[in-house]
Amino acid sequence: MNRVTFKRQQGFTIVELLIVIVVIGILAAITIVAFNGVQNRANDTTVKSDLKNLSKLVENYNVLNSAYPATINSLSDVKVSKGSYGEGYYNGTGYYNLLYCRVTTGSDATYAIVAASKSGTAFQVGPGGVVAEHGYAITTSGVACPRAGVATTLPGYGVSWSYSAGAWQF
Template identity: 35%
Template sequence: MIRSISEALAHKRSELGQKEKGFTLIELLVVVIIIGILAAIAIPIFLGQQDSAKDAGVKSDLATAKIAIVSYYTDGATAAPTLALLAPYGYAKSDNTESVTITTAPTGSGTPFCIDGVSKSSSSTKFKVTHNAGVVKGNC
């Protein structure tokens, strides 16, 4: 009786040893390589999306600054506008904007203006908006 139990137990142990299977080193390496390839594709796309978002933030800042300058002149102001003077009119520089510069024409010439903005993106893209046009790439 003990002998039959020992044989059954030995048979069961040998079956368990055969059923235990895992991943081979080659299979694990293939998975790691595939994950590396996917990361190499995804990271540049993600960085490009960040730059696009920063550029969009600068465009929004420049559009807001244009509205603030028009409001400033509509209130009868004659002095050249500065960023500090535009704050009461709703302008506030966002974190995506590196710098903003306002250029105005001499007084009495219909108050034309141009606003430059530089993005904090990796390429430091420059945008401008003028009194008679929308936001476009370039300098004043």
């Protein structure tokens, strides 16, 4: 008697392959979402660090000159991690970010520096160097400065943008 032997084929069924593809897709989606969160936190931390350093430069300038600088650009050794900043406020012709507001005269002399991270979160720093979340989108200086604690109605009020019309000024 002759026996017929069948060779068992080896391989995966289409259903098994589809399940593996779906699982890989889900894992990839989770990884991308987690990476974006880490990247946003890194950009936020970098912007906060830059603001703290800029605040130190402004305070040192004030100690040496008995007044806050007219612009951040007039300070020496200004360095920021430009890749961590978002585009901020768009005025119709260009993007603006890294806003410096100041009142330079009298007992009301103060300043604030406001900037937006690539994550979209805006931060501010003022005298004392404490960086806080701004809580608002950077719109115009007339809106952002008072929200940061610098009144636009005081004598000696001034403002400058260090990221102006989409280009860094230093």
